[in-house]
Amino acid sequence: MSLKYAVLAALLEGEASGYDLAKIFDVSVSNFWAATPQQLYRELDRLAADGLIDARVVPQERRPNKRMFTLSPAGHEDLAAFTARRPKPLALRDELMVKVQAVDVGDLDAVRAHLEERVSWAQGRLARYERIRQHLLGGRSEEEFLEVGERIGPYLTLMAGIGFEEGNVSWGRRVLGVLERRAARAAQSPGSASGARS
DSSP states (O other): OOHHHHHHHHGGGOOEEHHHHHHHIIIIITTTOOOOHHHHHHHHHHHHHTTSEEEEEEOOTTSOOEEEEEEOHHHHHHHHHHHHSOOOOOOOOOHHHHHHHTTTTSOHHHHHHHHHHHHHHHHHHHHHHHHHHHHHHTTSOHHHHHHHOSOOHHHHHHHHHHHHHHHHHHHHHHHHHHHHHHHHHHHHSTTSHHHHHO
8 A cells, every 4th residue: 555545635624734634643653654744745736637636726925835635536536446445464474573583592682682672662652552542532531432423534543553552562571581581591500601611
């Protein structure tokens, strides 16, 4: 999938400038689709040229004029058609997994540090997602929001992001525990350098 449909879906929130859209991506889209502001601006230009979004210029004093974007009727139709198409299978490519796969012959301390960093990063994302979750709920229970909320799509994707990061934390902690126990056992074995010194 190209960035196209992630941008169209983000514009369901309403009219937005490129700057606004970058903030929307950072808050509600980054847990499943990453894009730089430069990529977003290029995609907005393409979508406007294709007639899938409408652009208008808003004059500003003491600042450059800004362009505001909204979904066009053709963009709504294209996005609706996209939702009906079968998605491509998820393909995971994670450099940390390769490092863990090779941990038996690699630098154990470095791999442990990478894992600790992943767990810490995931915990930070979870804290951020929880703030977003509370904002979306607006004081309602999750059940009430999912029953009567005007737009539930952003919340449903946030749930996936939360589950993904919870999985990262759980897996990372478990792997760190395994590596720590193996390192302690190796340090105490007669053939190890520390075992020979004791």
